[in-house]
Amino acid sequence: MTNSFGEFAHAKMFLVIGSNMTEAHPVAATFLKNAVMDGAKLILVDPRKQPLADFATIHAPIRVGSDIAFINGLMNVLITEDLYDRDFVEKSCEGFDELKSKVMEYTPEKASEISGIPADRIREIARTLASVKPVMCCYTLGITEHTCGRNNVLSVANLQMLLGNMGLESGGVNPLRGQNNVQGACDMGALPNVFPGYQQVANADARAKFEKAWGVEKLPEKPGLMIPQMMEGLVDGKVKALWIFGENLANTEPDIRKVEHELASAEFLVCNDIFPTETTRFAHVVFPAAAWSEDDGTFTSSERRVSRVRKVSTPPGQSRPNWWIFKEIAKRMGHEWASGSGPELWDNEVSVLAPAMAGIKYRRIEQDGLQWPCPNEEHPGTPVLHKGGVFTSGKGRLTPVDWTPPAEVPDAEYPFVLSTGRRLYHYHTRTQTGRSGLNYLLPEETADMSPEDALALGIKHNEVVRVRSRRGEVKVKANVTEQVPKGMVWMAFHFREGNANWLTNAVFDPFTQTAEYKACAVAVEKI
């Protein structure tokens, strides 16, 4: 997030796009609802009439995967009617002419044709967005989990720059991260192209710095593989060994049959986990690991805040901290590492090597955490990025993008769009929530569908139906709900039985390798 949760309280207007906040980030949603109750406006862009729709000033139920056309349409109006922030664009952005010529192709009428939102509604939304400054934009995986996910993100950034909403309190572009430490895992360099603190592996100076710090002669310079490429590598033999730490890929990746074939193809599979999972079934060696509250460490939240995680008990049986397991393997490969605890790893290595986190030390985050960039030990942290319209690379780049449809769209055989997401009462594949009594509140998966479609198919609420895609099929109860528009089926991936990933399409954004979880084609059949 460029901004912080604390700024929700003072926001004048929100643009929420592809974010089911009340279920996926419930506490963040409470602050948004408070602001709306105090008079802030909410423009909600979401195909479903999800819980925030009750609070929305305008709800635009765009068609699944039409985000770019819709946003280009908004920008067309902003430029045509001269409503954009000319001053901000001139001073802080580049690429306006290219953006302009692209969005001129997306008249409100054309955007309407693709998104399903009436042209005058698009004009009204553009004018509303331009009527107030700043507007705080929040998005989640509704933006990224498409084959055009990267372009969706660029579109959102284009819109917020055009409106001059960057670098201001209660403005910005704010992706809410789905997992407690997904921001931190990125920050730590658990990515194929960067060291900790986003220092490029392709950069010789960065490599030299880490070679010295880690006491090795040569670090690899070629960026590595992303998860989907690793999985395919298991089948074509390019990847012989895969080490999976705490992820249940067999349930979370698209097209479970394909994923399981890939996992079964591994010559050598190692897992660190706290429970046996559908994924550890394929392992050759399983290491039992310490869980949350059994080790001292830090998490980094969506707002770049590094906060303490404290140990209250020892891991059960022989299970050990994950960092210890990696250290022991390194030792057996000839590398003796000094740090022997989470605090030592952070204070002596991470904060020393990652300049943006140099000022964050354990003694400074005993109470509230600190938000990076925090370059020195006197620095108070940075709640708002790009203040004064200054971007990391100088000017903000306006990048024209074209709308592209999802890879698989409904047809006569598979007439429904399947879109997926998270539900309030569970988290991911339920390894945690399924063992905390939360099954009581949500015991099984359902296929959420509109009353109109249910009526046409003769399906009653709670009746078991078959949902089928080109990849597989599941039998689940139909949840007939006004939340879902006609033509859509909506499901989650919390349960093994009825998991949406038996159906989802393993196609990926070409840049980010993010899977298109939000759109594939399915058929629904009465049994």
Next chain:
Amino acid sequence: MDGYVLTLNGKQVAFQPGQTILEVAADNGITIPTLCHLKGCTPTGACRICLVEVTGARSLMASCSTPAEKGMTVDTESERVHRTRKLTTEFLLASGRHNCITCERSGACTLQDLAYKYGIDKLRFENTPQPFENEDMNPFIIRDYSRCILCGRCVQACQEVQVNRAITFGYRGPHAKIVAGPDVRYDQSECVFCGQCMQACPVGALVEKKAKFTGRAKELEKVRTTCPYCGVGCQLMLHVKEGKITKVTGVEEGSPNKGRLCVKGRFGYDFIYSGDRLKTPLIREKNGEFREASWDEALDLVANKLKEIIRKDGPDAIAGVSCARSINEDSYQMQKLFRAAIGTNNIDHCART
């Protein structure tokens, strides 16, 4: 701010226009007892415990809902104030079952504190039992109406803080009770089990079911930590007895959540005690079955296999997926292992999903 001064317990104090007497007192280190007041919410003035004496006013004033005014003279501890607060407390004690012997909130209960503060050792008024059954038909929240003082903090937590709009005041007069929807079970209502109502309850009327009889306030160590679920990073207070978490509350002034939690953060903590936990390294045998192994055996096996693959196929034939739920230090260590010891950048995690 010239002239915004009032007299508080004999002292001249400055205040900001718009502040309530309660807020001015708090800014000046004077604690006025409250029951119904919930910070950040609309004052209701319902419980009458925060009454103070304002010179010239016809009656005592509720400090939570009375704005400070220039030249006001306020006494928060007069004899009349004490007498009235004591009487109000006695009335509250006379309605329902305020028996502390096995109450979960004993030692952390505002009503208990008030009874002690005002020296109530004999009940002057006849007790009126309340007629409602407990609402406890779910695994998480117990509402014990016999301990409810109808302060309304739970309703404010639900309506104004979380804006879940599940519970409200129902019925009228002596029949008044807090209800979910049209007085239905919580698990059949709009309730989303955030449990903010329990955190707001100043007495033992709303308690965590999983925590019942697992430890009382004085036995519990409080450990601050960060929630293991979504990416908001809510600050949790773990209430720990003998190394075991008994319940979780939100850290009241902590950023970013300011005391708020959702159903997963508040109730999803005890997976770590599941009997399903992996407790020993496992090695797969040729027959496909796992067998238990020592750390040395399992670590040696993995290190040797990795070295063999590096020798035969090069380091890029090895790939790793880190964990977006575990601590930063674990992800740091894993990417260091892959880059520095194995020699590949094939390290990723579910950053995109």
